[in-house]
Amino acid sequence: MTIAHGAHADMRVGDGAATAVDQTMVLVVDDNPIDRLHAGALIERNASCKVCYAQNAAEALERLAQGAVSAIVTDLMMEGMSGLDLVRTIRREHPGIPVVLMTAHGSEEVAIEALRVGATDYVPKSRLAVELQPILERVIQAASSVSRWRRGLQGLIRKESQFILDNEPEEIASTLEFVKQQIEALNRWDKADVLRITIALDEALRNAVFHGNLGVSSELRQGDERRFDALVRERAGIAPYRDRRVVLNIFHDPKISGFVIRDQGQGFDVSLAERPIEPDELLRPSGRGLLLMRSFMDEVSFNAAGNEVTMIKRRPPDDRSSAHAAPCPADDWSVLPRTWSDPERLEIEAEPGADDPRTATSDDAPAAVPLPEPEAAGFDLYKALLDRLPDAVCFLDADHRVVYWNEAAERLSGYSRDEALHQLGLLDALKWTDHSGAALEREELPFLQCTARERPAAAHLFLKRKDGRRIWVEVRSTPVRNDRGVLVGGLSTFRDATSSIAVEHAFRQVREAAERDPLTGLANRRHLDRMLDLHLQVLDRDHRPFCLMIADLDHFKQINDAWGHTTGDRALVEFANLLQRQCRAEDLVARFGGEEFMVLFPDHTLETAARIAERLRANTPTATPRELGDRQLYASFGVAQAVPGETPQQLIRRADAALYRAKSLGRDRVEIEDAQAE
Missing domain, CATH: 3.40.50.2300 (Response regulator)
Known part of the structure; x- marks a missing residue:
């Protein structure tokens, strides 16, 4: 189709x-x-x-x-x-x-x-x-969906389909509606997962149209939405952009669904997609798109040219088709220890802080799980249920031998059940490491900790699959006892948590992004206010001096009007770099807003800070962008020393008063403000 x-x-x-x-x-x-x-x-x-x-x-x-x-x-x-x-x-x-x-x-x-x-x-x-x-x-x-189409679409689903799109946002919406109906007709995922797949496709298609075919930078959208929209409309009507197309190929096989999106643009450096998301990128459309694609799809990869992305979504192991799978043979259960085959009750210890099982609600996990005898009619059902779980499950006996290994464990590790049951060094073969890559001793693994300490254990670890790939997994292990209180082993579940790394990293970066200026990379006013408050507390307590300097580029509006905002932004970045290079590591350089910058000088008196400001003023012309030609950058500076008992706002007002005086006296100069002027 x-x-x-x-x-x-x-x-x-x-x-x-x-x-x-x-x-x-x-x-x-x-x-x-x-x-x-x-x-x-x-x-x-x-x-x-x-x-x-x-x-x-x-x-x-x-x-x-x-x-x-x-x-x-x-x-x-x-x-x-x-x-x-x-x-x-x-x-x-x-x-x-x-x-x-x-x-x-x-x-x-x-x-x-x-x-x-x-x-x-x-x-x-x-x-x-x-x-x-x-x-x-x-x-x-x-x-959104049109439910009356669903029955008809079931007859249209094929293993492969293709969509060709012009560079129109409206086509993305209509195509996604059709694709969504296809995915729903497969009946593989619930509505929430279908929606997440659709969101990932939406992000990828928009990137292919705007960044790929039309060559419009996401930085422009972040800075000026109107300019972004205007450039999109302009390029959609001129060559070579108007002749480019986006091709969406979709394939479904019994185990996975794949979505391949290719544009006809210049591509991008694919190494950028592999590195961690930077703080300023996360709040931009490109950062958001990559984050959601990684989070909502199982695999995301790019071709070498950077103009094609392939996203894979695996079929859930417990989908409806699994009900028709052939039952597992009962003799596989012969590997279980004698206590599992006895008509006894095996007690699985609850997590710390769990409610008393005698008062547990129906939503709570039971404290004891009765298992029937091997020859009982329903015994295959228990194994079938464990094998259909999406999480990997294994059972180690009291001697730390693997005696059960479900299908999800096979998929996750790459080791078959037969290899797991007969390979004594399987746990060692998985080469567990912590988040820093440090190898773990066997005694540090939750699998063994739960039986050694006789209480539940959990951890996030890296394991090495049989094919050599390392994946991040969440492991939870629980000791198991029989009715006589004898410890018979440990039951462990582990799940692939690799996709969560990007999300966790991204949200940690959000915290930093909230205190960074996206254009210059300097601290923003939020971070500056917090640090001013902290240094004022230290001043009140320990009497350690510090100063605040405000710098403002002179006649900056003329640069924007004559050379444009792109050159103006370049001037701001170059001036920010100058301040950063010529200040100490312990000094805080921040963009206060517009063309105003502030520097916090810890442990400096007013005299010292004024000398530094004069040096920065003299070097400001060296930050002039090449686009300005003979027009050089100049700046005015105001400096104030903090005094005990004042607020951040009072200190800023005093430094700003000095800056205003520098502007009034002809610009391109340094003025100071002492405490008596307040």
Whole structure:
């Protein structure tokens, strides 16, 4: 099947009987009324969206039960039921409704877990005004479906299909709608996973159109959305850009689904896709796209030219087709220790802090699992159930021999069940290491710790597969006893956590990105304010002096007007580099806003700081970009020394007063402000 040039661009999608004039209901959940109303106001800028509110997770679930909600925007850190529990509940009870997280400083770890258990996308609260509306529009569009097509599409599904797209955003939406119907007809994934696949495809297709075929940089979109849109429209109508196409090839086989997206642009340096996401990149469209593609697909790879991406999504091992798989032979269970084949009750110890099993609810794991005799009619069922689990499961007896190894363990490690059961050194062969790459002793592994210490153990570790690849896994091990209290071994589960590394790293970088200026890489005002407050506390306590310097590029507006914003940005970067190079490592250089910069000088008096400012002033012309020709950069400087008991705002005001005086006296000079001037 081939769709070329937007053949389905006129299709309208939505839940139920939605039409172009219907309003989409978005539920905003936040226990902070100001944040709640702020998010709602941003969403309602789109006339097609209507907002309803909930102040906690319980209210949100009540509102969902009433129906008519198409998407949810939620905070994570709430009293009562947490945002994470809310995401889990929505994934279970309303899998077709997308959930967008509002992440704030300090909530990153919870947000990571929320993405892993079912959230669709995220927006840093510091970026709500810029990113919330377009992200919400995309996830709603991806979540929409026309259910009356599903039965017909089942007859259209083939092992391979191809879509050819022009460089029009509207074609991405219509193509994704068709692809989504294909994926749903396969009946391999639940609605939440289908939505996450669609989001990953959306990000990859947009990158292929905008960055690949049209050659428009994501940095431009980050800095000026209007200029970005104008350049996209311009290039879509001129050669060679207008003649380029994006090809989406999709294939399905019994075990995986693959999505290959190729553009006809110049490509990019693929090594950039392999390195960790940098702080400033994460908040840009390209950083977001790569993060979501890695998180929502099992494998993401690029060709050498950088103009083709291949994304793989594996078929879940417990999908509906597994019910028809041939049952495992009962004699495989003969490898289990005698205590497992006895008609006894095996007790599995609960995690520390777990409730008393005598009062456990139906949602709690039972403290004891009865197993029937090997010859019992239902015995194959237990093994079949363990083999269908998506997590790897193994059982080591009291002598640390592997006596059970399920199918997921085979897939994860590359070692077959037969190899696991008969290879005494299997645990050593997996060459476990910690996050830093340091090799672990056998006694440090959760598999052995749980029996040696006779309590549950857990860890995140790297293992080396049989094919040599290293993967990051989460391991949980629990000691197992029989009814007589005799320790018979340890039951362990381990799952592939590789995809979470990118997410965890990215959210750690968000913390840094929130305190960095995206253009210059310097600290921003948020970070400067925090450090000023800290140094003022040290000054009050230990009487250690420090100074603050403000620098402002002279006549900077003339540079922007005459040479353009690109050259102006270049001048800001070069001046920032000059300040960074000529200050000490312990000095804090920050961009305060626009063409203003600040430097915090620890352990310097006013006299010393003024000398440094004069040296920086004299060297400012050396930071002139080549594009300015004979026009040189100049700057004015104001310096103030902190005094005990003053606030950061008072110190900034005094330094700013000195800067204002330098400007008034002719610019390109240094002025100081002492405490008596306050």
